[in-house]
Amino acid sequence: MKITRRMERWSPLVVLAAVLLLWQAVVVLFGIPEFIFPSPLQIAQQFGEYTGPLLEAAWKTFWVTMLGFGISIVVGVLLGFLIGSSRLAYTALYPLMVAFNAVPKAAVVPILVVWFGIGLGPGVLTAFLISFFPITVNIATGLATLEPELEDVLRVLGARRWDVLIKVGLPRSMPYFYGSLKIAITLAFVGTVLAEMTAGDSGIGYLMQTAGSQQRMSLAFAGLVTIGAMAMAMYELFSWIEKRTTGWAHRGTQGQ
Amino acid sequence: MSFVDFRNVWLAYNDELLAQGVFAVEDISLQMGAGEFIAIVGPSGCGKSTFMKLTTGLKMPSKGSIQINGAPVTGPLKISGMAFQAPSLLPWRTTLDNVLLPLEIVEPYRSSFKSKRKEYEAKARELLRSVGLGGYEENFPWQLSGGMQQRASICRALVHEPKMLLLDEPFGALDAFTREELWCILRDLQAAQKFNVILVTHDLRESVFLADTVYVMSKSPGRFVVTRQIDLPRPRDLEITYTPEFTDIVHELRGHIGAIRKTGVVVPQ
Numbered sequence: 001m002k003i004t005r006r007m008e009r010w011s012p013l014v015v016l017a018a019v020l021l022l023w024q025a026v027v028v029l030f031g032i033p034e035f036i037f038p039s040p041l042q043i044a045q046q047f048g049e050y051t052g053p054l055l056e057a058a059w060k061t062f063w064v065t066m067l068g069f070g071i072s073i074v075v076g077v078l079l080g081f082l083i084g085s086s087r088l089a090y091t092a093l094y095p096l097m098v099a100f101n102a103v104p105k106a107a108v109v110p111i112l113v114v115w116f117g118i119g120l121g122p123g124v125l126t127a128f129l130i131s132f133f134p135i136t137v138n139i140a141t142g143l144a145t146l147e148p149e150l151e152d153v154l155r156v157l158g159a160r161r162w163d164v165l166i167k168v169g170l171p172r173s174m175p176y177f178y179g180s181l182k183i184a185i186t187l188a189f190v191g192t193v194l195a196e197m198t199a200g201d202s203g204i205g206y207l208m209q210t211a212g213s214q215q216r217m218s219l220a221f222a223g224l225v226t227i228g229a230m231a232m233a234m235y236e237l238f239s240w241i242e243k244r245t246t247g248w249a250h251r252g253t254q255g256q
Numbered sequence: 257m258s259f260v261d262f263r264n265v266w267l268a269y270n271d272e273l274l275a276q277g278v279f280a281v282e283d284i285s286l287q288m289g290a291g292e293f294i295a296i297v298g299p300s301g302c303g304k305s306t307f308m309k310l311t312t313g314l315k316m317p318s319k320g321s322i323q324i325n326g327a328p329v330t331g332p333l334k335i336s337g338m339a340f341q342a343p344s345l346l347p348w349r350t351t352l353d354n355v356l357l358p359l360e361i362v363e364p365y366r367s368s369f370k371s372k373r374k375e376y377e378a379k380a381r382e383l384l385r386s387v388g389l390g391g392y393e394e395n396f397p398w399q400l401s402g403g404m405q406q407r408a409s410i411c412r413a414l415v416h417e418p419k420m421l422l423l424d425e426p427f428g429a430l431d432a433f434t435r436e437e438l439w440c441i442l443r444d445l446q447a448a449q450k451f452n453v454i455l456v457t458h459d460l461r462e463s464v465f466l467a468d469t470v471y472v473m474s475k476s477p478g479r480f481v482v483t484r485q486i487d488l489p490r491p492r493d494l495e496i497t498y499t500p501e502f503t504d505i506v507h508e509l510r511g512h513i514g515a516i517r518k519t520g521v522v523v524p525q
Contacts, residue, residue, distance in 0.1 A: 149340040149424075156312045156332045157362040157416070167360065171348050248347045248396060 038218035046222040053207065058226045061192050061203040064120060065230075068127025069188040076132040076184070077177070080139025084173070085165055090140070101133040106194055113199040123195040123203065130191035131184040138180035142173020175249035178242035185234045189227055258323075259452055260288035260311065260420070265320035267306060274318055280306040282477040284320070288469075293446055293453040295463035296471045297509065303478020304456040308422050311454060312336045325419065333420070334362050337413030341425040343405035345397035345412070352393040355380040355411045362416050383411045386448075387441050403434035407441065414445065420452045427462065436494055439465055447491060460506045460513075464488075465497055472512045482512045 020040045026032070027039035034042055047054065079097075083090040105126055112122040146169060154164050196205025204223045211219035243250060265284040268274035281303040288294055296304050309315040310322060313333040322329045337358070345354045359365040359376050369376065381393055387407040397405050406426060413421055423442075427435040443466060446453055457463055463470045464486055472482040486505060488496060496502050 147342065147344045149338075149342060150344040152309075152312070152314060153338045153340075153344070153413070154358075154361060155314060156334070156336055156338055157358050158332055158334050159361045163361055167357065168346065171346070174348075246348070248398070 035215045035217050038221050042218045043221045043225060046218045047225075050219060050222065054204075054222060054226060057202065057204045057207040057223070058230065061123075061189070061196065061205065061227070062230055064123040064196075064203060065127050065185075065188045065192040067120075068124045068191060069131060069185055071124070071128040072132040072184060072188065073135060073181070075128070076135025076180075077139055079132070080136040080173075081143065081165075083136070084140035084143030085161070085169065090144070097133065097136065105130045105191060106198070109195050109198045112195070118199050118201050122199050123192045126195040127188040127191035130194075131188040134180040134183045134187070135177070138176035139173050142176040143169040146172070175242070175246045178238060178246060181238045182235050182242070185238060186231045189231045189234075193227055258287040259290040259292070259325060260286065260454075261321075261323040262286040262310075263321050263323075265310060265317045265322055267310060267315060268318045279318070279477050281310070282479045284310075284478075284480060286471065286480065288452060288454075291450045291452060292469065293455070293467045294469045294471060295455045295457060295467035296473055297457055297460060297463050297513070298473030298478070299475045299513065300458065302473045302475040304473060305424055306478065307473075308338070308424055308454070308456060311420070312338065312422060334416075335419040336422055337416065337418035337420070338422045338424070339406075339409045339413040339426050340423075341428040343397065343402075343409035345405055345408055347396060347398055350394050350396055351384065351389065351400065351408050352377065352380055354397060354408060355384060355415050358412060358416045365416060380411070380415055383415060384408070386445065387411060401434075403430050403438060406430060406438060410438075410442070410445075414449075414451075417449075418451060420454065421446075422454045422456075424456045425458070426455075427459070428457070435459075435462070440494065442466065443492065460509050461497055461502075464502060464505050464509070465492060465494075470509060472509060482509070484509060 024039050024041060027037060032039075079093075083093050083097075108129060109122055109126055112125050116122055116125070143165065146164070150168060151164060154168070159167075192203065193205035193208075196203040197209045200206035200209075204227050208220045208223035211217070211223065262284050265281065266279050267281050268277075268279050273279075284307070286294075296307060298304055306315070310317060310329075311324070311333075313324075313329045313331050313336075316329075324333060325335065345351070346357070349357070356376060359380075360369050365372075365376065381390075384390060384393055384407075387410065389404060389407055389411070392400060392404065397408065400408065406429075410421075410423075410426065413423075427438050430438065439462060442453075453466075455463065455466060467486055470484045470486060471480045472484070473479065474481045484505065488502065488505075
């Protein structure tokens, strides 16, 4: 069978529809009660019924995530720049960062609550803590993998370290950077929801926590779907920006 | 007065190796006149690239002295342009912008780059045209063939009008026909602009066809073992590579390389 462009384009939707149908069929056929595993239709009903609260919670989660993600870009890029451009900084900081990254962020949330109380603080910070590492690593990789020959060509001309970083290192690491943003944004959502569930007073995480404790499983699932949709939308946004700005790094997939 | 003057130059890459007496190049002496084209041939890992770093001032000798253009070398020499086996063009810049890159860095062009951009662009376009890349200025490097990329890379090395062009196996990755085509381009550029060329290669035919003097280098430690003047008349045509005189010189040099290989086996013990 020939795979056409059109098929490829619609394939994600086809898969989604198939999964939903299967899910609905399983729930109906086996008569699974709503408070254990709701069907897609029941979840959809919740969206109709609780549009207001869901939207409000989603908006809250969204901007808390964006705040954390914003900090994470700034810190991630600066750290990446530092460890990617200096051997000493790399050797000194990298092991510590790896150790830090391996700490389960769920374990950090209670500590953040003690420091910042219930509310925004823990959400923003968890989103930041969970998502800056990939950005740092990718920026550093892009900077550290310069061709030595090219560096020689420029150094002979009297290029300073800074020149080489700005003219070559930074543009070179841009594809890595955008690649890492796609990963980081999804992680940031995980961080926010985690904090909201443990110590929140609003947002999707809090809504799901409350719904779960009241056995309103359909509403909890509606929360899950909302988070998934937001993360997917942001991922696509960064993919699009990536393709627009660093097309030279993706030439294999262009113009086919 | 020589343009490049190496006197008994030794280089160890760091203090530890220096203390152990391990040198990348040993006792190198070389005098190169202005406008001369020299080639350095030798087996892989014989210190040819080290020689390039010394000549451009990227490395300082451990012993001995290097004078270039009448002054001792104290740091990176802006009067040199470099090109390597890998074209290493920047994929996010067009061919023209790649060639302009050195002018954004080296003085006096750097400070006037913004105000004289038009003028410099015209200059880069002219250079690209002279190597047969006219019409490809706005293409990205990855849209060009390997030979075309290498030409652009040589243009990048020449755009700031260096007095000395250093080429480290620049045609090593190209097919035989493209390689010969680029030999001729390099020959013509040098004939027109009279810059010095130091060509590092392990293609003996290439060295004999292009150079005025060929230096044969031995392997670890790297030192010059043979110096051969190439007296073939200029301008040289590709046809010359099929003459007996040419083949004899290539043969003779090949003999020296063979001899190095044999003794090279004995030395490590």
